[in-house]
Amino acid sequence: MKEVILLTSMKNDQVAKRRIRMVELAAAAGCLLLTAVFSGKYLIMPRISAESRATKNSVTMQAIEGYMIEGSYLDRSGSLIMGGANPGEEAEAAYPLNYSYAWLLGYYTVSSASENRFGLRGNLYDYTMFTLDEHNTGATVRLTTDSGLQNFAWSSILGGKEGSVIVIDNDSGAIMCLASQSTINYDVNDIDTFLLSDVEGSQFRRGTYENDPPGSTFKVITAAAALQMMEDEELDESFLDYYDTGTYVAEGDGFEIRNYNDYVYGEIGLEGALNNSVNCYFANLGNKVGKDRIKAMAENFMIGTDIEIPFLCRVSSVLDFGKGLPADIAQLSFGQGNTEITPLHLALICQAIANNGVMMQPYLVDTVKLGRLPLYTHIRRKLSTCVDRNVDDRLKTIMHSTAVGYGLTEDYGMVYAKTGSAECPDGRVHTYLMGFTEDASFCISSNNSDISYTLYGAAQQLVAYLNTMYGR
Amino acid sequence: MFLKRKESPAEAEEELFEEEEKEETSVRPASNESGAGFIVIPVILEFVLGVFVWFTAPAAVMTYLYCLVPMLLATALTGTYVYNRDGDMKLFAAIASLCVIGIANQLVIDEVYTTFTIFNPVKHAAGFAVAIIFILFYDLLRKLLNHSFTVYFSMALAALVYLALYFFGYDPNGMGTTAWLKVGPITVQLTDASKVASLLFYSSLFASKESRSETRVLWISNIFFLMNLVGSVLIHELGSFFILYFLHVSILFIFMERGRKKRMYLITVAAVTIAALGSCYGLYKVLRPMAEAGTLNSLTSLLWPIVRKVYLRFSVTANIYSDPYGAGYQLLQGKKALWVAGLFGNRINFNAIPVVESDMAFIALINSMGMLMGFAVILFFVIIMISGSELSIKLLKHSRADAVVIYGVTVLLFGQAMLVILGSCNIIPLAGLPIPFLSRGGTYQAIVFCFCGLLLHMSEYGGRRYEGGDSFDIDEE
Numbered sequence: 001m002k003e004v005i006l007l008t009s010m011k012n013d014q015v016a017k018r019r020i021r022m023v024e025l026a027a028a029a030g031c032l033l034l035t036a037v038f039s040g041k042y043l044i045m046p047r048i049s050a051e052s053r054a055t056k057n058s059v060t061m062q063a064i065e066g067y068m069i070e071g072s073y074l075d076r077s078g079s080l081i082m083g084g085a086n087p088g089e090e091a092e093a094a095y096p097l098n099y100s101y102a103w104l105l106g107y108y109t110v111s112s113a114s115e116n117r118f119g120l121r122g123n124l125y126d127y128t129m130f131t132l133d134e135h136n137t138g139a140t141v142r143l144t145t146d147s148g149l150q151n152f153a154w155s156s157i158l159g160g161k162e163g164s165v166i167v168i169d170n171d172s173g174a175i176m177c178l179a180s181q182s183t184i185n186y187d188v189n190d191i192d193t194f195l196l197s198d199v200e201g202s203q204f205r206r207g208t209y210e211n212d213p214p215g216s217t218f219k220v221i222t223a224a225a226a227l228q229m230m231e232d233e234e235l236d237e238s239f240l241d242y243y244d245t246g247t248y249v250a251e252g253d254g255f256e257i258r259n260y261n262d263y264v265y266g267e268i269g270l271e272g273a274l275n276n277s278v279n280c281y282f283a284n285l286g287n288k289v290g291k292d293r294i295k296a297m298a299e300n301f302m303i304g305t306d307i308e309i310p311f312l313c314r315v316s317s318v319l320d321f322g323k324g325l326p327a328d329i330a331q332l333s334f335g336q337g338n339t340e341i342t343p344l345h346l347a348l349i350c351q352a353i354a355n356n357g358v359m360m361q362p363y364l365v366d367t368v369k370l371g372r373l374p375l376y377t378h379i380r381r382k383l384s385t386c387v388d389r390n391v392d393d394r395l396k397t398i399m400h401s402t403a404v405g406y407g408l409t410e411d412y413g414m415v416y417a418k419t420g421s422a423e424c425p426d427g428r429v430h431t432y433l434m435g436f437t438e439d440a441s442f443c444i445s446s447n448n449s450d451i452s453y454t455l456y457g458a459a460q461q462l463v464a465y466l467n468t469m470y471g472r
Numbered sequence: 473m474f475l476k477r478k479e480s481p482a483e484a485e486e487e488l489f490e491e492e493e494k495e496e497t498s499v500r501p502a503s504n505e506s507g508a509g510f511i512v513i514p515v516i517l518e519f520v521l522g523v524f525v526w527f528t529a530p531a532a533v534m535t536y537l538y539c540l541v542p543m544l545l546a547t548a549l550t551g552t553y554v555y556n557r558d559g560d561m562k563l564f565a566a567i568a569s570l571c572v573i574g575i576a577n578q579l580v581i582d583e584v585y586t587t588f589t590i591f592n593p594v595k596h597a598a599g600f601a602v603a604i605i606f607i608l609f610y611d612l613l614r615k616l617l618n619h620s621f622t623v624y625f626s627m628a629l630a631a632l633v634y635l636a637l638y639f640f641g642y643d644p645n646g647m648g649t650t651a652w653l654k655v656g657p658i659t660v661q662l663t664d665a666s667k668v669a670s671l672l673f674y675s676s677l678f679a680s681k682e683s684r685s686e687t688r689v690l691w692i693s694n695i696f697f698l699m700n701l702v703g704s705v706l707i708h709e710l711g712s713f714f715i716l717y718f719l720h721v722s723i724l725f726i727f728m729e730r731g732r733k734k735r736m737y738l739i740t741v742a743a744v745t746i747a748a749l750g751s752c753y754g755l756y757k758v759l760r761p762m763a764e765a766g767t768l769n770s771l772t773s774l775l776w777p778i779v780r781k782v783y784l785r786f787s788v789t790a791n792i793y794s795d796p797y798g799a800g801y802q803l804l805q806g807k808k809a810l811w812v813a814g815l816f817g818n819r820i821n822f823n824a825i826p827v828v829e830s831d832m833a834f835i836a837l838i839n840s841m842g843m844l845m846g847f848a849v850i851l852f853f854v855i856i857m858i859s860g861s862e863l864s865i866k867l868l869k870h871s872r873a874d875a876v877v878i879y880g881v882t883v884l885l886f887g888q889a890m891l892v893i894l895g896s897c898n899i900i901p902l903a904g905l906p907i908p909f910l911s912r913g914g915t916y917q918a919i920v921f922c923f924c925g926l927l928l929h930m931s932e933y934g935g936r937r938y939e940g941g942d943s944f945d946i947d948e949e
Contacts, residue, residue, distance in 0.1 A: 016875070024857065
């Protein structure tokens with residue numbers, strides 16, 4: 001009898017054992033599921049879903065809005081651009097910084113459904129609002145800009161006119177100034193001013209978002225490609241000679257390319273052609289150099305490749321040869337067609353030429369610090385070696401004589417420049433003046449002036465300011 | 473080939489044991505191989521958490537350093553020289569890790585959040601000492617489990633606990649729950665004693681020499697269960713009853729003989745639970761106008777706080793925004809804390825979590841130290857659950873009483889941890905209970921240490937500590 005009871009007991013134990021294992025498995029699976037759900041909901045989804053990130057940031061903002069002090073923005077010398085608010089209040093910038101920096105600083109707002117962000121504040125909120133020190137103050141952002149230059153560019157050079165002014169340090173790629181003026185007068189202290197206009201494109205930051213044909217500024221690329229070809233194939237100077245009749249018709253095409261104001265230049269070389277921005281010369285030169293070499297040179301200057309400005313935006317451009325026919329190459333060689341570029345990229349092309357052919361990554365944020373703890377420090381990075389030294393020197397020579405023609409004489413020190421006019425698809429004309437001094441490169445763009453010589457005076461003012469700033 | 477030798481019961485038993493032995497040796501490595509390396513985990517964690525406390529709550533780092541030396545000694549010396557007799561080192565590592573996480577969490581909580589009390593390391597150490605004494609005397613206590621009077625003794629003990637709390641109970645938090653008893657300067661949460669009584673009760677019920685029919689087991693266990701329910705209602709402490717409910721159901725489900733009556737009983741319990749919750753909903757709607765008008769009679773005034781509490785807990789879980797500044801406030805703040813936590817803890821100084829030192833300790837841990845630490849805690853609790861369950865299976869061969877005690881301890885530790893963790897994350901209704909290791913509460917932590925000590929004690933010698941010496945006996949008929 002005892003044996004029977006023992007066996008029954010053993011069977012009961014077997015049942016108990018199976019059930020313990022069953023509960024064990026269910027509990028472990030439940031915990032695994034809990035971990036997976038938490039990871040998904042709170043860690044992974046905010047990184048991959050905009051809505052989930054908005055929810056997270058909205059919760060965070062609600063939790064801190066009563067005591068958070070937004071981190072300050074300083075310029076390169078440590079002067080305050082924006083910040084110093086009381087707990088729970090919006091950070092503000094003093095006049096005229098609230099206008100001159102508005103398009104750079106932008107804004108950040110969030111609701112449970114969506115985030116609205118623009119500019120540095122829109123991209124740095126994780127540091128300046130959601131990483132707080134013991135005093136509930138966000139991290140401090142030090143920019144590479146010079147507030148004096150920024151204010152000067154915004155008030156004196158743009159002066160309310162739609163366009164942009166960009167200045168980049170030749171050696172480092174640091175953006176010293178990125179002033180913009182749109183169809184709206186954006187005040188960073190009042191977000192409503194950003195939303196006032198319903199004009200398409202009014203909320204674009206001129207300088208980094210405005211992709212238009214490069215116009216005659218592209219002639220520098222064509223010239224560089226030709227000089228590189230001469231260097232590589234050991235061609236003599238006659239390669240650059242051309243007899244201009246005032247018109248050029250590409251092979252297999254009926255379209256007649258003309259010079260500005262129908263000027264005829266006769267016998268002309270590269271330097272003279274660049275000084276006078278002779279369309280026919282460059283249309284012919286482009287076809288002599290060929291699509292492959294122009295394409296390679298444009299790509300060396302990062303045209304067609306997105307360039308990232310950390311925490312600000314990605315600057316895009318388009319390199320388009322159409323069907324690659326002689327007519328298409330001719331159009332592109334003097335900067336028309338479907339190729340598109342931004343004013344900042346033009347300044348960057350100048351930076352590369354000024355920096356012995358080496359293009360540096362442009363950057364605006366130098367450091368982000370929480371108290372003394374560095375959270376981010378920019379490390380200088382080379383983007384591309386665009387041209388070799390000999391070509392670079394020759395480009396400088398012809399760009400300098402071009403600059404002198406714009407009134408940027410030796411009185412301004414050594415200045416190198418080239419203008420351009422972009423014929424936009426909507427019939428508007430944008431004008432550019434890109435150039436560089438021994439210290440900094442720049443691009444001034446004006447959205448509604450159809451003649452680039454109107455920018456000469458602005459360039460002279462800017463160069464004079466830069467020379468003073470750099471102590472020349 | 474169709475002929476099969478008839479086995480005697482003794483042979484069959486032997487065969488079953490052999491099969492189990494084979495199964496265990498094939499699945500598990502020799503225990504001396506699974507060894508001491510696991511001690512490294514809590515030791516590393518102790519140092520890592522020191523750095524974490526330094527960054528999160530610099531003012532608490534000195535207290536942490538004071539605790540670090542005994543923690544290191546306890547972990548390294550106990551693990552190496554005391555608990556090394558073929559013990560379950562994974563279980564040891566999980567318990568030691570949770571201890572250190574709990575201490576670090578409490579120190580951070582005191583510095584970062586607003587709390588009613590301050591964490592007292594001495595009180596914590598006292599709980600540890602109580603556990604050591606408990607284990608030293610456990611052999612004596614264990615002998616009681618095989619006696620049938622222990623069943624009735626446990627029932628009497630539980631009844632006494634509830635009566636004492638009903639007449640002399642003390643409510644230090646002003647939440648309407650009289651679960652504490654004040655004896656001079658010492659305040660003891662006496663409801664924890666009902667958990668110990670329950671362990672003794674169920675263990676004795678399934679292991680004592682007195683043979684009981686299925687019906688009798690159900691009757692006795694049901695009386696005990698209802699006694700706990702009535703006691704909990706009287707002292708307005710449904711949280712403890714919540715965990716005792718799970719203990720009751722799981723022990724019956726696992727250890728009671730298979731049969732129709734058991735099935736019917738468990739189904740009935742489930743149905744009654746659902747009906748009770750439905751009744752609470754209906755009663756809330758009926759009693760609310762009366763409560764607002766102040767016209768509750770003696771019966772309804774006893775029911776109203778319970779009904780209201782249950783209704784609010786469920787309604788808030790269903791919709792956290794139904795009462796964001798009232799009943800839902802604590803959970804809403806907890807939800808915010810989960811959102812802002814990130815992998816390594818929040819960086820926005822968010823600290824507005826009510827009752828953070830107790831119910832919301834897991835949320836505080838995630839908020840301060842990040843999701844990664846939260847996941848580690850869940851992992852350690854799972855290890856305790858698996859080790860406890862496996863130990864219970866091993867013990868079934870030698871002593872059903874030990875198996876029930878160990879399984880009960882596992883349910884009380886893991887079950888309570890998960891109930892409160894899930895509740896504080898608003899996945900299930902929140903029960904106002906402390907989380908083992910993570911929450912504050914001298915009495916409860918002492919009980920937790922006793923339970924953990926018991927798990928470690930019984931798991932030594934590969935779970936064969938009492939093999940042959942004091943095993944389950946069957947009376948001859």
